[in-house]
Amino acid sequence: MKAAILIASLLSPLAVAGQCDTNTGYAKANYTVTTDAVANKQHTENAFTLWRTPHQVAKQNPQFIELWQQLRNQQMRPIRYFQHAQRGIEYQPSEVQGEQDWSAKYQLVSNALLEKMTLKNSAGEGCELTEHYQYQQAETKIELTWLANQQLVKEMRISSPSYSRTVALTMVEHNKDAVTAQFAKWDNFQTTDYADIGDNESDPFLAKMINLGFVEHGATGFYDAQGNQLQSEHQHHH
Amino acid sequence: MKINKIASAIGFTLALSATANAGVLPDSQKQNEWYSAAEAKLIKKEQVAQSEQAFKAKNVILFVGDGMGVSTLTASRIMAGQMSGKSGEEGFLSFEEFPYSAQIKTYNVDAQTPDSAGTMTAIISGVKTDVGVIGVNENIERGKCATVAGNELITATELAEIKGLATGVISTARITHATPAATYAKSADRNWEDISDMPADAVEAGCEDIASQLVNFEKNLEARFVGTDVDGLEVVMGGGRRHFLPKDAAFNSADAISEVEGDRTDERDLTAEWKTLYPEGQYVTDQAGFDSLNADTKRVFALFNESHMQYEADRSNDIAGEPSLSQMTSKAIDILKNNDKGFFLTVESGRIDHAHHAGNAYNALNDTVEFAKAVQAAVENTNPEETLILVTADHSHVFTIAGYPKRGNPILGQVVAVGKEAPTLAADGMPYTTVGYANGLGFRDLGDETDADASYNDAAFAGRVDLTGVDTTTPGYHQEATVPLSSETHAGEDISLHAKGPGAQLAQGVVEQNVIFHIINQALELIEE
Numbered sequence: 181m182k183a184a185i186l187i188a189s190l191l192s193p194l195a196v197a198g199q200c201d202t203n204t205g206y207a208k209a210n211y212t213v214t215t216d217a218v219a220n221k222q223h224t225e226n227a228f229t230l231w232r233t234p235h236q237v238a239k240q241n242p243q244f245i246e247l248w249q250q251l252r253n254q255q256m257r258p259i260r261y262f263q264h265a266q267r268g269i270e271y272q273p274s275e276v277q278g279e280q281d282w283s284a285k286y287q288l289v290s291n292a293l294l295e296k297m298t299l300k301n302s303a304g305e306g307c308e309l310t311e312h313y314q315y316q317q318a319e320t321k322i323e324l325t326w327l328a329n330q331q332l333v334k335e336m337r338i339s340s341p342s343y344s345r346t347v348a349l350t351m352v353e354h355n356k357d358a359v360t361a362q363f364a365k366w367d368n369f370q371t372t373d374y375a376d377i378g379d380n381e382s383d384p385f386l387a388k389m390i391n392l393g394f395v396e397h398g399a400t401g402f403y404d405a406q407g408n409q410l411q412s413e414h415q416h417h418h
Numbered sequence: 419m420k421i422n423k424i425a426s427a428i429g430f431t432l433a434l435s436a437t438a439n440a441g442v443l444p445d446s447q448k449q450n451e452w453y454s455a456a457e458a459k460l461i462k463k464e465q466v467a468q469s470e471q472a473f474k475a476k477n478v479i480l481f482v483g484d485g486m487g488v489s490t491l492t493a494s495r496i497m498a499g500q501m502s503g504k505s506g507e508e509g510f511l512s513f514e515e516f517p518y519s520a521q522i523k524t525y526n527v528d529a530q531t532p533d534s535a536g537t538m539t540a541i542i543s544g545v546k547t548d549v550g551v552i553g554v555n556e557n558i559e560r561g562k563c564a565t566v567a568g569n570e571l572i573t574a575t576e577l578a579e580i581k582g583l584a585t586g587v588i589s590t591a592r593i594t595h596a597t598p599a600a601t602y603a604k605s606a607d608r609n610w611e612d613i614s615d616m617p618a619d620a621v622e623a624g625c626e627d628i629a630s631q632l633v634n635f636e637k638n639l640e641a642r643f644v645g646t647d648v649d650g651l652e653v654v655m656g657g658g659r660r661h662f663l664p665k666d667a668a669f670n671s672a673d674a675i676s677e678v679e680g681d682r683t684d685e686r687d688l689t690a691e692w693k694t695l696y697p698e699g700q701y702v703t704d705q706a707g708f709d710s711l712n713a714d715t716k717r718v719f720a721l722f723n724e725s726h727m728q729y730e731a732d733r734s735n736d737i738a739g740e741p742s743l744s745q746m747t748s749k750a751i752d753i754l755k756n757n758d759k760g761f762f763l764t765v766e767s768g769r770i771d772h773a774h775h776a777g778n779a780y781n782a783l784n785d786t787v788e789f790a791k792a793v794q795a796a797v798e799n800t801n802p803e804e805t806l807i808l809v810t811a812d813h814s815h816v817f818t819i820a821g822y823p824k825r826g827n828p829i830l831g832q833v834v835a836v837g838k839e840a841p842t843l844a845a846d847g848m849p850y851t852t853v854g855y856a857n858g859l860g861f862r863d864l865g866d867e868t869d870a871d872a873s874y875n876d877a878a879f880a881g882r883v884d885l886t887g888v889d890t891t892t893p894g895y896h897q898e899a900t901v902p903l904s905s906e907t908h909a910g911e912d913i914s915l916h917a918k919g920p921g922a923q924l925a926q927g928v929v930e931q932n933v934i935f936h937i938i939n940q941a942l943e944l945i946e947e
Binding site: 363 | 533534550596608609614615675676677678725726728732735737769771772774775776903904905906907908
């Protein structure tokens with residue numbers, strides 16, 4: 181019964197056409213994030229890699245990795261790893277509330293957003309089944325190219341009068357061994373409980389990483405049901 | 419002149435009679451409830467002082483609220499009262515009604531503001547030591563394994579074992595965390611909780627990680643004192659399973675959070691080793707296992723969480739369920755009572771400290787309220803004539819109660835002045851809260867989030883925020899801080915000791931923290947010269 185629920189939760193309600201025999205539960209996907217601000221004509225480009233197993237998702241930036249583990253009680257547990265120092269900070273599981281759903285982590289766009297979007301057309305089949313969605317809210321327009329049977333964003337463009345942002349998939353692999361090995365590598369990093377930081381301020385790593393402010397307020401690549409960029413784990417509770 | 423005479427008369431006669439000068443007091447004073455209640459309190463204290471002359475106890479229970487400074491006590495008692503519909507200020511936490519108390523100086527040998535490792539070592543061994551080290555004296559060099567030998571201290575827990583008492587340690591933190599560890603371990607670094615946390619040279623030099631020392635407590639104690647025969651800790655309850663299991667998913671418990679729960683890199687399963695050593699004992703990991711324990715249980719090793727146990731407010735979110743601190747305390751006493759010689763139990767509320775570090779007053783106060791319930795459970799489950807109960811903290815936090823809020827103002831709320839309904843505005847034109855922190859991460863509003871650690875995502879933000887319309891009483895509200903730091907810090911001020919039972923009379927005045935050990939020792943006669 182639990183297994184059935186799990187499988188159901190991992191499948192997009194819209195992913196029904198054809199079959200994809202590849203084990204898409206294990207993925208390494210490279211993305212670019214391009215942002216153009218209209219007012220100052222500023223153009224920025226970032227890149228990240230999305231790693232996932234059925235119950236873990238990691239978003240890897242050059243400096244750090246944000247990893248979420250899906251627990252059996254549907255809570256999510258975040259861990260932040262720092263590549264250079266090979267250290268990590270572990271947090272307690274947080275309740276999944278409102279927009280904080282696993283699908284938004286697992287596939288970059290939440291099932292709730294997908295359900296609100298309008299399917300314009302589809303092409304291909306099996307693993308390459310590609311669906312094109314659109315959604316307009318006020319002056320913000322979202323266009324999504326969705327690899328339905330891989331549960332992956334191929335491209336998502338968000339445009340408004342003030343800016344446009346495109347998240348584009350540049351490469352994806354479904355190599356279970358490689359993905360599992362990467363998560364195991366991070367798991368071997370020395371970790372500290374967030375709750376213990378207060379008793380370890382003499383630790384040079386913790387002092388440096390925390391005092392620098394390791395939270396990126398830029399493009400996270402995760403979007404809620406309104407197409408808003410998720411800035412952080414808990415900013416949507418209030 | 420007349421006032422002076424009256425004052426002198428009161429001064430001379432107060433000790434002899436509380437009513438000799440009653441005639442000079444107006445009825446409005448004599449019949450005032452504040453006056454009569456305080457008078458009754460003093461009479462009760464006189465009676466207690468005359469009747470409680472016993473100094474020797476059969477049992478001692480040492481309660482430690484980690485980071486539970488005096489401002490935390492005050493705010494918690496107000497919150498406890500307000501949770502039951504009262505104004506709050508007039509109430510007492512259970513242990514605040516104990517007849518004796520002392521003020522405790524907490525500094526470490528090398529630190530003005532201390533940490534839990536140094537302070538708990540002082541409490542449990544009678545010797546102040548350096549910050550960050552456990553069960554060793556100040557001649558240690560933190561992190562240097564070679565400096566441990568010859569500098570180990572013996573603790574009240576170990577002495578109680580040698581005396582033949584039943585012994586136990588409970589914590590809502592990892593059981594290998596500094597405070598509980600100080601009862602049973604000797605370590606050059608508080609962070610050496612399992613072998614993967616230790617530098618290679620320390621392992622090669624023969625230093626033993628803290629989790630291993632817990633399981634080998636009996637063997638190590640007998641080796642240290644040749645000829646002694648002890649039977650080991652009867653009760654161990656807390657978090658920290660990760661430090662007892664191999665780094666192998668095959669050893670994951672049903673309560674596992676991580677993909678691989680264990681951290682140990684030496685392939686040892688310390689839970690299995692414990693079960694082999696104590697076949698009569700019960701190893702439990704969740705609420706169901708806890709519920710299966712009863713007074714017939716001979717010995718228990720309970721690890722309820724991979725890391726720290728949940729905040730009291732967050733317990734319902736645990737996967738397999740966890741008992742509360744008061745439930746653990748009651749169960750521990752039921753088991754330890756089986757020893758006719760008596761018992762020595764240490765109970766720590768470990769997460770008051772963590773909530774304060776996160777700048778989240780709600781969880782610090784809520785865990786303190788639960789801590790007070792645990793003390794009350796101990797009071798109700800023991801004979802007061804034979805059990806000394808000590809309640810203290812290891813150190814304080816930079817947590818303040820400020821402004822001029824009116825009576826009954828929500829302790830976590832914004833300051834509303836006497837006679838007013840709207841929040842008082844500061845000089846910057848914005849409202850402010852009664853409780854706050856001198857340093858730390860600062861303001862964040864996480865609403866109904868019950869996990870105090872959920873504030874991690876933003877960097878420290880010191881200073882003022884317009885709190886107009888913000889509900890500052892929610893579990894997820896994190897108070898403003900003055901100085902931006904990654905984590906709110908301990909404070910160097912004194913903390914309290916509350917005492918009840920035989921030997922409690924010695925808890926008086928302003929004393930060094932290591933005196934607490936001697937109060938325990940005196941009551942249990944652990945060291946017979």
